[in-house]
Amino acid sequence: MWIIFGWEKEQKPLGVVATTYCYDCRRSSEWLVSKESEWVTLSAIRVFRFILKHHLHCTGCSAVFPLTQAEFKQIDRHMRQHESIDGTDLHGSLAKTIEAEQLAGKTPLQLKFIRESMAAQEQYKAAIRSQNDQSP
Incomplete structure (x- = not known):
């Protein structure tokens, strides 16, 4: 009997959360949140998830930013009640983070x-x- 150990990587878009300026594609773009999971598999059956990350993606280009667990929880909590985070304090801080990251170098x-x-x-x-x- 063969038992095959391995891992599987899964990326799943969760939805658009805000519109803000992207300095890479030089326009106002929608940003979406995605979930990235890595699983330990046993004979192609998922057994244990050992990595769970959330990222913010620009829909106009390939800009990607990791979100901390706290940032994701804030966004998720707000998105459960509203369509987007546009115009909120969270949106302002996220826009500043995007600007700082993209203009850092x-x-x-x-x-x-x-x-x-x-x-x-x-x-x-x-x-x-x-x-x-x-x-x-």
């Missing part, structure tokens, strides 16, 4: 370029809105 010149291009994009959008408001 940038030089001052790169940061200046990113900030200036974001400001120019906002000016362009404001000009388009005002032009649309003025047209009959």
Whole structure:
């Protein structure tokens, strides 16, 4: 009789939780939470889960951030009662975390370029809105 030990990795999206700016794809994107589990298997039967992680993913690009268990619990608790965390304190802290993570390795010149291009994009959008408001 053969007994085969192994492990199985499973990744499962749990849902979109917020919309915030992604500095990798340079646009406002939806972010979703996913669950990653690793299982010990015995003859292809899951026996014991030894890793459980939660990640935050940008739906516009491949940006991924690990969530702590406390962060995930806060998001999960809020999402059980609401559709998203947009506009909450949790959303603000998550957006700051995303910004800090994505801009951590940038030089001052790169940061200046990113900030200036974001400001120019906002000016362009404001000009388009005002032009649309003025047209009959």
